[in-house]
Amino acid sequence: MARRSDHSRDEIHQLALAAAEALIDEGGLQALSARKVASRIGYTVGTLYMVFKNLDDLILQVNGRTLDLLHQRLQGRLSERIGGKDELMQLAAAYIEFAQTETPRWGMLFEYIVDDDGELPGWYQEKLGRVFGPVEQALQATLPACASDKVRQASRVLWASVHGICMLKIRQRLNLAGGQTTRQMVEMLVDNFLVGMGCKE
Amino acid sequence: MARRSDHSRDEIHQLALAAAEALIDEGGLQALSARKVASRIGYTVGTLYMVFKNLDDLILQVNGRTLDLLHQRLQGRLSERIGGKDELMQLAAAYIEFAQTETPRWGMLFEYIVDDDGELPGWYQEKLGRVFGPVEQALQATLPACASDKVRQASRVLWASVHGICMLKIRQRLNLAGGQTTRQMVEMLVDNFLVGMGCKE
DNA sequence: ACCAGATATTGAACAATGTTCAATTTAGTG
DNA sequence: CACTAAATTGAACATTGTTCAATATCTGGT
Known part of the structure; x- marks a missing residue:
């Protein structure tokens, strides 16, 4: 389990955006998924929803x-x-x-x-x-x-x-x-x- | 079960395209799904794949x-x-x-x-x-x-x-x-x- | 009329998806 | 050390595209 103090909310936010961009660069929009983004930054799906309203929100921020x-x-x-x-x-x-x-x-x-x-x-x-x-x-x-x-x-x-x-x-x-x-x-x-x-x- | 002789292959093809267009008009691309198209024309998913290679094929034909x-x-x-x-x-x-x-x-x-x-x-x-x-x-x-x-x-x-x-x-x-x-x-x-x-x- | 081969149709199965949320773990405070 | 608040997990659910064995239906021949 990722330590609670590993990253601040904001760091998770930035990490997720960067990971999402990498995924998109590699395989287009269809390569993007909540679970993939989460696992790339060492967290699980649920955590993403603490920082983004939903996937559309994430995409809009990217x-x-x-x-x-x-x-x-x-x-x-x-x-x-x-x-x-x-x-x-x-x-x-x-x-x-x-x-x-x-x-x-x-x-x-x-x-x-x-x-x-x-x-x-x-x-x-x-x-x-x-x-x-x-x-x-x-x-x-x-x-x-x-x-x-x-x-x-x-x-x-x-x-x-x-x-x-x-x-x-x-x-x-x-x-x-x-x-x-x-x-x-x-x-x-x-x-x-x-x-x-x-x-x- | 839909009777085997209800529609020819080609009729199913046309029916499916029309149903797909209707779905898209109603709710955009995201409203389109294989099962919805199939049920609208009175068939089940599997039948669609007899007539289209996959959903991308269907979309391209639409x-x-x-x-x-x-x-x-x-x-x-x-x-x-x-x-x-x-x-x-x-x-x-x-x-x-x-x-x-x-x-x-x-x-x-x-x-x-x-x-x-x-x-x-x-x-x-x-x-x-x-x-x-x-x-x-x-x-x-x-x-x-x-x-x-x-x-x-x-x-x-x-x-x-x-x-x-x-x-x-x-x-x-x-x-x-x-x-x-x-x-x-x-x-x-x-x-x-x-x-x-x-x-x- | 009946059987057999061919083909159409079904629906269960699978992996993957977005999203939610109770349960659990961690951090900070007194 | 105990208690509270927050972070993190992972199971759950509905839905997705796609496949394919099983089943139902038709067609042609006898």
């Missing part, structure tokens, strides 16, 4: 950490405020890379489905909003004359589009894409989108 | 029918060859409507995940390709001067983008989208994309 990581990766490509297509393509490349490198965790962000009227918890929505930050910044720098709420909206449209391409490409739902890479497809999108937004270059 | 239905809905908006932004927006509206109306079945199209190297079966890829048909046609009509393989590629990029917007909107992953409707976001995309492709209007 997703929260994934969003944080994604935000970091995007922010990392934003070191210098260049603006323009190049910076947006840097961000897009970072997103593509993240999706390709951390495919299972990235995919899980969109598999957890919320009920009709049920909303995602506030802390989660906040993390979601943060992910759009770098895109919004780069887009504003690219379109200095554009009103900030229009940029806000445009960044959502553009990024949802980048995401759509990534998604269908990685999940192989784009039959006969003519040998284009994900990156080339995204470049076509960004090019056209920026021209449409009235970008000079 | 998805096949969903793709057919989607293709119909798109094709239905293509009756007259107008070309131009209006026709593309008609198609986009049809897609949005489909996603909003048949959300569970539509969502399932992207939840079934294929292994790393494992490909989707040929018949399924063919159905996938067909869905892009109407978009390709409308885009070619809109850009008559554009080479057909460029149109082919552009239709994939554009439609993956439309899909991305739909997806994130319906799954509520677009925090603070500023009260824009899915349709308005898609319109912004289509507008910009067409300008970028050199469309006059």
Whole structure:
């Protein structure tokens, strides 16, 4: 029996999240189970339910950490405020890379489905909003004359589009894409989108 | 016990698919189970496995029918060859409507995940390709001067983008989208994309 | 009409799942 | 050392996908 003082509640919490992430990386969402997570951290099932409401709660928290990581990766490509297509393509490349490198965790962000009227918890929505930050910044720098709420909206449209391409490409739902890479497809999108937004270059 | 001659193999096949669709419509993918499908059509579990390899096989075939239905809905908006932004927006509206109306079945199209190297079966890829048909046609009509393989590629990029917007909107992953409707976001995309492709209007 | 071979159908069995909770073990306090 | 409060366990339950021996039903031949 695990000693009561081996880990604090919070340590168990963190250990479990890390173990869950490892399992997901190894075998996708279907490789995740309460008992497997528990045994990996040296506890039994019951203990998990002292720290998480249920498995969905655990998954949502893993997703929260994934969003944080994604935000970091995007922010990392934003070191210098260049603006323009190049910076947006840097961000897009970072997103593509993240999706390709951390495919299972990235995919899980969109598999957890919320009920009709049920909303995602506030802390989660906040993390979601943060992910759009770098895109919004780069887009504003690219379109200095554009009103900030229009940029806000445009960044959502553009990024949802980048995401759509990534998604269908990685999940192989784009039959006969003519040998284009994900990156080339995204470049076509960004090019056209920026021209449409009235970008000079 | 169900009489041996009550239904042919093929009838059982069809009945099961219809029952599965009903279950999914009522409660999403998680409401689907082998026993529920079987009991709805008046048989027991074992019988299902005479007609489907396993549950994934059943799901893939449901998805096949969903793709057919989607293709119909798109094709239905293509009756007259107008070309131009209006026709593309008609198609986009049809897609949005489909996603909003048949959300569970539509969502399932992207939840079934294929292994790393494992490909989707040929018949399924063919159905996938067909869905892009109407978009390709409308885009070619809109850009008559554009080479057909460029149109082919552009239709994939554009439609993956439309899909991305739909997806994130319906799954509520677009925090603070500023009260824009899915349709308005898609319109912004289509507008910009067409300008970028050199469309006059 | 009846039998035999073939095939359809059943339902029990198995391992694994999420979740709960009484019983047990441990830690801290007086 | 004893008592209380909390942590930890593991058995229990319902449900899941899948398999397969047993049983029921049909078909064709005599």
